[in-house]
Amino acid sequence: MAVALTLSELAEKLGLTLPAGANGARVLQAVRPLDVAGADDLSFLDNEKYRDQAKATKAAAVLVREADAALLPAGCIPLVVPQPYMAFARALMVMYPAAKVVPGISEFAVVSAKAMIDPTARIEPYAVIYAGAKIGAGAHIGAHCVVGEGVQIGAGTVLFSHATVMKAVVGERCVIHSGVRIGQDGFGFAAHNDVIIKIPQVGSVRIGNEVEIGANSTIDCAALGETVIEDGVKIDNQVQIAHNVQIGKHSRIVAQVGVAGSSKLGQFSLIGGQSGIAGHVTLADRVMVAARSGVIKSVENVSAVVAGFPAVDIQEWRRAMGALSMLGRRKVKAGNSEAAAAGGPVAKEIEVHPASPFAAESFK
Amino acid sequence: MAVALTLSELAEKLGLTLPAGANGARVLQAVRPLDVAGADDLSFLDNEKYRDQAKATKAAAVLVREADAALLPAGCIPLVVPQPYMAFARALMVMYPAAKVVPGISEFAVVSAKAMIDPTARIEPYAVIYAGAKIGAGAHIGAHCVVGEGVQIGAGTVLFSHATVMKAVVGERCVIHSGVRIGQDGFGFAAHNDVIIKIPQVGSVRIGNEVEIGANSTIDCAALGETVIEDGVKIDNQVQIAHNVQIGKHSRIVAQVGVAGSSKLGQFSLIGGQSGIAGHVTLADRVMVAARSGVIKSVENVSAVVAGFPAVDIQEWRRAMGALSMLGRRKVKAGNSEAAAAGGPVAKEIEVHPASPFAAESFK
């Protein structure tokens, strides 16, 4: 599947310099992890826990920080870069280019005569495009996708099979994975004296450019106004975004998170997997929410890191968890009043409780 | 998208009285929030935190409680109602009526000759209706929906695109959103000495009238007998209802909740987002489960409010969380035996810990 290229070609595309004496004509066939890479493969070393693997790798060449280059065995060519993980991503893009979109509308699709399909777009079998929809240049609408009345899909955007989009404007170069649901009704009911009535959800969804949305995630339309996903937001699988939510630019949201109605996340937010954000709260820019947290009030400090439920500063949460852990470990006998009058040892041990290997992205 | 109507027309449809001197001929074009409403818009004031917005609104008229009517600026017409949020919902229904279902079967649908389709129903492209299925009057079967063998869909029920229904009877006037899965096998295996065998799931699903089920939710068929969703139940997105569960009338279940096998929820239950109900438990009528709770035993008291995991009375949970929070905040030095012998200050502060802004619906 990979496109073979020479070391010189790779170096040129990544803007890096080959070490003296390296054979620029050597051909790379694939990118593989350090432990399985062979004589035709490129690999990379970023995370220090793979240093031992680096020492034994059989890879032809390895993207590596300058400080780590000496770890590589003789014959393995170090490709020195400041950020090996970033360079690895770029190398993958070069060696595994995305398939070009071949324009055309499948004869097995149903496209309204009142829809506007750019001639360079591709529509796969059994897609259904309703009246007033607009599909941009080079967009790819996968098999069985439904694009509702008046929906706009921007240039270069890919909808994988089985995505459905209603009442929405989707920007350019987005990637919408299979089973994503965009623009259905939010969950809104007014209740009084056992009478429950549905609040018609008459708003819409606006999605910026270069947004990615993972498989089977759901983004509801606003009750009034718009649910907004700003440019560059990356959403993992099975995430729920309720009506009237706003997600700030370049935020990343890991799998199975739920964001309740009308909440606003700042730019560059990072929300760990399985977390929940309650309704009507606001998070400042660059807030990190640890995995499995529940945020029930606004977070005003830029770059705050919160954890737990109800979510608090992550250091505070760690101390509380440490204390709780101590309570769980104590085996106090009925008569042991010294240990029982404790608190002391508990509190003391909290301070030395090692920071858990826990981070906002640990569930991604 | 809105249907324009005069203030007099609106007043008549909502059964309210215009204030003396109000111009009944004034035309309303849309419903908008207080802060963005303009001279042709209707708005509403229900939640007291929007009182400041009410004082500055430019809306033509505002649905408002009698006590709040004086807040509105001169020129803004107060429409006094006892429950502004309920009136808002009704106004939306009037001004944004649901599209009428146009009868007909798409030429791009596959409908078994042995299915019974009411002539007033609508079947969208690529729907598949198997033998013995019965589609009621005015029902709308969206694009790509699958209606399995012998399934019944009641009159006036809407299946949005990509819903699949097997082994089920669905009542009247229900709304089933995109990607909902109804009637697939429950998760049942018998295990003994490392032999794991599947328990055939031979039951079915029964869904009452006026039930709403959110996008990508899943409702499994019973192992034996029926999984039951009673009349008026409202289920949000990505909710999991396991085999043999029973959900009592008019209950509301917020997004990403899971209800495990054979559990029974009473009428008018309210289950906060991301909560879990363990298997084989029973909840009394009108129980509220706070968001992100885990209920592992039956709740016998009508109208009980529970929270946490394992879920307990919400007041108890708040005190426990307050205590835990105090443990997290203490910075005890090794030699500080007074604070260390604590417990006291912790326990004391629990009492004054303000009630968290936390409610069963906070994750909706």
Place this chain on the structure above:
Amino acid sequence: MAVALTLSELAEKLGLTLPAGANGARVLQAVRPLDVAGADDLSFLDNEKYRDQAKATKAAAVLVREADAALLPAGCIPLVVPQPYMAFARALMVMYPAAKVVPGISEFAVVSAKAMIDPTARIEPYAVIYAGAKIGAGAHIGAHCVVGEGVQIGAGTVLFSHATVMKAVVGERCVIHSGVRIGQDGFGFAAHNDVIIKIPQVGSVRIGNEVEIGANSTIDCAALGETVIEDGVKIDNQVQIAHNVQIGKHSRIVAQVGVAGSSKLGQFSLIGGQSGIAGHVTLADRVMVAARSGVIKSVENVSAVVAGFPAVDIQEWRRAMGALSMLGRRKVKAGNSEAAAAGGPVAKEIEVHPASPFAAESFK
């Protein structure tokens, strides 16, 4: 729906002996729970909490342990087996056999001329099979399923409607439920100085034999290499399996669980509902994770049972929850220094706190 058979026929198929005097010609029409079974029905008694129902059952015959046989009323035939629940499962298989797959390709499916479809396979309407895909003998591809380029579906495997499979090899006799997404991109981004770039996900998914995957679950392809689901794994609804995860043979994963990238579960794992496993951790064989737990570090002990978040040994977690519960129950007045200096009563009560009715499968 059931296939009627005589008591003798059932006994033969299950390899059990009828009690002396039992009428082997008696016909069984269905399998029903003890409390609703009638004179033509088979039932079973496994869980002791149904002993009272057994005493009053009207079933014709009951699968029962030898020690419980005497509970049954006169006229009810005891069918003595060592494992009634296993025998119940086998009886269901006999009396409710799965429908035979009728070979054939729907005229309303799109099948690439470059796909290989075994002549005994069945392809339902609107399925799309891309070039290079291979569908094995007796496989059933449901309505609207998408089988991507080069994907292999093993013999006897069933894809229910609306499943999508890309970049994957799926084994034999698997059951893939509606809305399952297999092989889409994992969630991988490299970030540095506010530049976020997507890491092309160029790996694949390998699924063993006799795997079951619940509705709307998602299994991402590997970044490099393979995401692996080994033989006999059973996955419930709405489970998220991230890129490069490995799930060991015969593991069971209850609904709404998330397993983050590159983690490895051993054989015969049992993961309770709504739990999360952080990325890059390894679980030993036969580990049980209680429902709603969050595992953030590796579990090295075979057969360990962990609970809570961060997950710890379940006994430790129970003690901690007991202590926390006590903190929540204490009503300490400001001046009550005795109770306040507590800790003692708390710790003491932890020891007698009854084990919660909580187990890894309690949310299934």
